[in-house]
Structure formats: C-alpha cells, structure tokens
Amino acid sequence: MAETTITVRDHGPYVIRGEFVVVDAEGNQFERKEAVALCRCGHSATKPFCDGSHNRERFQSAPRAGG
Numbered sequence: 001m002a003e004t005t006i007t008v009r010d011h012g013p014y015v016i017r018g019e020f021v022v023v024d025a026e027g028n029q030f031e032r033k034e035a036v037a038l039c040r041c042g043h044s045a046t047k048p049f050c051d052g053s054h055n056r057e058r059f060q061s062a063p064r065a066g067g
Contacts, residue, residue, distance in 0.1 A: 002018045004017070004019055005018055009037075012059070013037035013039055013040055014037070014040060015036070015037050016035060016037075017034065022038075022048065037049060037050035039054075040059070040061065041053060
C-alpha cells in the first residue's frame, strides 16, 4: 500500500497523494484519483476541490509544522 501524504501548499490547496477516498457528508464517494487538491481558501467553484481561485483572491497562508 502506498503511503498517503497531505501537503499544505503555501498560499494554496492541500494536495493529497497515495491511497485515500474523499467522501461527502452523506458518505458518497467522489471520483477516485491518484492525487487531489482540496480548497483551503473557500472560493473554489468546485469545492471541495481546488480550482485555482486562491490566486485570484490572493489567499495567504503558509503554516509550518512544529511551530
């Protein structure tokens, strides 16, 4: 089984790679892909997935682990 990683992109989405399933609040599964980018800015028209709106909205967030 491939390791699952979630990468927090500076000023952008969460990128998930590996073995995972994305489900909605009712338990319905979204289309399965090798990697997905999940919206952090709240402006995406394709939530929960990123559509690049963070660039237009000039979303700023660059958290670091352990700090």
